[in-house]
Amino acid sequence: SSTQAEHRCLRYMPEIVLAENILKVGRFELSRSPRVKLFSDRYKPVDLKVTMKAYVDQFMAVFLGTYKEEENTQFIAHVQDYFKKRNWNVVLELTKKPLIAALNKPQCKLRSDWLKIQERFDQLAILIQKVDNAPAFSFVQGTLVEAILKGEWVLLDEINLATHETLECLGGLLDSKSGSVVLTDRGDIEPIVRHADFRIFACMNPAVDVGKKELSVGIRNRWFTEFYVDELTSPRDLTILVNEYLQGSVSLSVMEGIVKFYGEIRRRARVQLTDGVGNKPYFSMRTLCRALRLAGKIDFGGKMKSIYEVIGPFFLRNERMEE
Numbered sequence: 001s002s003t004q005a006e007h008r009c010l011r012y013m014p015e016i017v018l019a020e021n022i023l024k025v026g027r028f029e030l031s032r033s034p035r036v037k038l039f040s041d042r043y044k045p046v047d048l049k050v051t052m053k054a055y056v057d058q059f060m061a062v063f064l065g066t067y068k069e070e071e072n073t074q075f076i077a078h079v080q081d082y083f084k085k086r087n088w089n090v091v092l093e094l095t096k097k098p099l100i101a102a103l104n105k106p107q108c109k110l111r112s113d114w115l116k117i118q119e120r121f122d123q124l125a126i127l128i129q130k131v132d133n134a135p136a137f138s139f140v141q142g143t144l145v146e147a148i149l150k151g152e153w154v155l156l157d158e159i160n161l162a163t164h165e166t167l168e169c170l171g172g173l174l175d176s177k178s179g180s181v182v183l184t185d186r187g188d189i190e191p192i193v194r195h196a197d198f199r200i201f202a203c204m205n206p207a208v209d210v211g212k213k214e215l216s217v218g219i220r221n222r223w224f225t226e227f228y229v230d231e232l233t234s235p236r237d238l239t240i241l242v243n244e245y246l247q248g249s250v251s252l253s254v255m256e257g258i259v260k261f262y263g264e265i266r267r268r269a270r271v272q273l274t275d276g277v278g279n280k281p282y283f284s285m286r287t288l289c290r291a292l293r294l295a296g297k298i299d300f301g302g303k304m305k306s307i308y309e310v311i312g313p314f315f316l317r318n319e320r321m322e323e
Contacts, residue, residue, distance in 0.1 A: 051127070052088055055120055059095050062113045066102050088128050092121065141183075148173070148180060151197030159202040160215040167219060174200065174223040205286075231285055235259050238288075245292035249303050258307070262288050265315055287314055 056079065069076070075094070082090040099121060102114045147154045156162070172191070173179050180191035202224060207214045220226060232238055238259040239252075246255070262283075265273070269281050291314040300306040 048088065048128070049086060051124070052083065052091060055124055056083055056091065056095075058120065059099075059117055062102075062110055062117055063095075063098060065110050065113075066108065067098065088124075092125060092128070095121065145181065145183065145192065148192060148194050148198050151195030153199045153201065156200065156202040158204060160204040160207065160213055170223075205284075233263075235263070238262065241289075242292060245289065245296050246303070246307075247296060249296075250307070254304070254307075258292075261311075283315065290314060 060076070060079075063072075075098075079091060079094050082094065095117075099114060099117055102108050103111070103118065105111075108114060141149075144154060146152070159167075169181075173181055178194060180194040182189070182191045204215055205212060232241065235256070239255050242255045242258050266283050269283055273281055291310045294314075295303070295306045295310045298306060298310075300309045
């Protein structure tokens, strides 16, 4: 119920807002983003500079966690300087000495991270011998995988419009709090380690408009805690919305008139209006926002004229409704 949803939002919202201030949030609109954009982990031709930058960034993060920055400013400057000159052999030689020294430490706290650096070092040493300032193939992680590794938040918009194959790929990730994905294209057999701060959210609209479909009950019950958010109906809230889209270009009385019209045509759509084939039309916040967005961008010879001209295509779809 709406009361229960309000109670849950009040209960969890403080934590969400607090965390959102320090975490990066990525958004995928699944109605427009095919599976390849969401799961874009694959080998791709890349400039060697891109590959080396990823290595240097990874190296510096582990290096500064092991050695003091103030004692190694000259070394860091040298690495950055030769990186800018694209002298990859010298960059690798510079990073080799602290790499070996760290691994030879009897009690190195970041030993596992240094071992990953060593593995990447060996791969790049072979790669640089084969190519010289030419495009090379490298495994590039997709945005979703990066979010899992770094503990970022992902918003899946219009999740009910995603293909069945895309939703199936999310299954392993959402089955449990530790669920993850396996990068089979890279040859992995173990799932990547999921960061404790990683969160995934999804949004969908009710399947009452053309082209919409319901999300299967199995997925909704299995993966998500669901909150229903009612559509805006308060005249005060709608007036604020209208003002944002029209950017204060009309008077308060005009905005109130738009809100009154929107409420009245929605009421009539439920009880008396029909479209060209005799069905009841459906008007939502999306209809209003699209009309206002167009009215705010296009000038038909004055703001009032613009508002009038966009009402027809979005709300008055046939002669019976115009009457």
